[in-house]
Amino acid sequence: MPDEILTDEITAGAVRFATVVVIGAGQAGLSAGFHLKRRGFVSALAAPDADRTFVMLDANPGPGGAWQHRWESLTMATVNGIFDLPTFARTPGSEDESSRDAVPRYFAEFEEAHPLPIVRPVRVLEAARADSDPRGDFLVRTDGAGIWRASAIINATGTWNNPLLPSIRGQESFEGRQLHTRDYVSAEEFAGQRVAIVGGGISAVQQLEEISRGAQAFWYTRREPVFLEHDFNPEVEGRNTIARVTADVEAGEPASSVVSYTGLGWSPYAIAARERGALERRPMFTAIEPEGVREADGSFTPVDAILWATGFRADLTHLDGLGLRNDRGGITMRGTQVADEPRIHLIGFGPSQSTVGANRAGRDAVRAIEKLGLGRSERNASRRAPAVGR
Numbered sequence: 001m002p003d004e005i006l007t008d009e010i011t012a013g014a015v016r017f018a019t020v021v022v023i024g025a026g027q028a029g030l031s032a033g034f035h036l037k038r039r040g041f042v043s044a045l046a047a048p049d050a051d052r053t054f055v056m057l058d059a060n061p062g063p064g065g066a067w068q069h070r071w072e073s074l075t076m077a078t079v080n081g082i083f084d085l086p087t088f089a090r091t092p093g094s095e096d097e098s099s100r101d102a103v104p105r106y107f108a109e110f111e112e113a114h115p116l117p118i119v120r121p122v123r124v125l126e127a128a129r130a131d132s133d134p135r136g137d138f139l140v141r142t143d144g145a146g147i148w149r150a151s152a153i154i155n156a157t158g159t160w161n162n163p164l165l166p167s168i169r170g171q172e173s174f175e176g177r178q179l180h181t182r183d184y185v186s187a188e189e190f191a192g193q194r195v196a197i198v199g200g201g202i203s204a205v206q207q208l209e210e211i212s213r214g215a216q217a218f219w220y221t222r223r224e225p226v227f228l229e230h231d232f233n234p235e236v237e238g239r240n241t242i243a244r245v246t247a248d249v250e251a252g253e254p255a256s257s258v259v260s261y262t263g264l265g266w267s268p269y270a271i272a273a274r275e276r277g278a279l280e281r282r283p284m285f286t287a288i289e290p291e292g293v294r295e296a297d298g299s300f301t302p303v304d305a306i307l308w309a310t311g312f313r314a315d316l317t318h319l320d321g322l323g324l325r326n327d328r329g330g331i332t333m334r335g336t337q338v339a340d341e342p343r344i345h346l347i348g349f350g351p352s353q354s355t356v357g358a359n360r361a362g363r364d365a366v367r368a369i370e371k372l373g374l375g376r377s378e379r380n381a382s383r384r385a386p387a388v389g390r
């Protein structure tokens, strides 16, 4: 019996305990849940008094993480590749199926095969330290499942809810439509229009290619896009990219998008856009006016819509109360753990922002937390023990 049905039994305002609270149940959260269970952690819903427990809190109404919200034309053929969840191969289906149907269905099958204590839809509003003891527990406050007291937190909240929207002079004066990648539905709604598409990433190129089939599309990027002149080699470039992103987050730098590290591949849609003459990049416009954009060279281009394909950043505002950020706005990491707080792990973050990365990060976070020896008996013992230095 899946634990989700216990949602109603968790009364708002009640404080419950779980050794580990996992926030988010996309690919990263599911991987963490799988490995917690494999290593003997049990459901805090079904066995609240057990020694080592965990619960997973997910804001989405059903399985699939952010995949359930991707735009329809992002099919299994146009995604970059979905890595299997731990030990659970995806049954190959139609390449034309939308990823927002295929991936959530696959996640649901995984959750059926590996029942996990997932409570949804429940949003974590904030996490804070329970008291002034730096070794003490955390309190995780939710919008519908009360407050959870936890010894460790694995955060797996992805990026989908934190779209990046640059601010450009005159933006509010625009009389046409502005939307972000995450609000894109289909190219049909732009048919016959003049559309400015902003951004140098994979989504920008995909949406440019689609929209330019039936509309006049203008492509703007801040920097000259770098296209790889050979096929992306995951063994070489994948490893190099991960090493560079890891070095940045371990140095406490705010992590950028993965494409800023890898460059763009000559995917079928990039080639199609180039052949249609749509892949003509313009330097970023300098201002927005009511009926269009002011180009870098001072000329004016009238547009009906501006699509901000400007990416996403880690969605971590609910952790603000933990004071994890450094003065550059980054979070200094060591592997999946926050550098000076081994009980907080960020997965699907920095170098693990991919399906394969999320899988591995979930496993690594659980291994690291297990080594800390957290559990109810340990917790009670540490409460009885005199504080170090007294």
Ligand SMILES: Cc1cc2nc3c(=O)[nH]c(=O)nc-3n(C[C@H](O)[C@H](O)[C@H](O)COP(=O)(O)OP(=O)(O)OC[C@H]3O[C@@H](n4cnc5c(N)ncnc54)[C@H](O)[C@@H]3O)c2cc1C
Residues within 6 Å of the ligand: 023, 024, 025, 026, 027, 028, 029, 057, 058, 059, 060, 064, 065, 066, 067, 070, 078, 079, 080, 081, 082, 083, 122, 123, 124, 125, 156, 157, 158, 159, 160, 161, 203, 312, 315, 318, 347, 348, 349, 352, 353, 354, 355, 356, 358
């Ligand atoms: C447009 C796009 C296309 C991509 N294509 C690919 C691809 O082809 N291949 C690939 O490997 N990777 C791809 N990625 C990246 C990949 O989707 C993710 O890195 C990967 O799925 C890991 O997801 P996740 O679990 O970190 O996050 P998500 O799938 O975003 O899951 C996070 C979960 O956390 C929940 N959540 C968020 N905030 C809270 C909160 N406060 N409280 C409770 N729950 C919360 C959300 O509801 C969600 O269910 C793509 C990303 C984007 C944006």
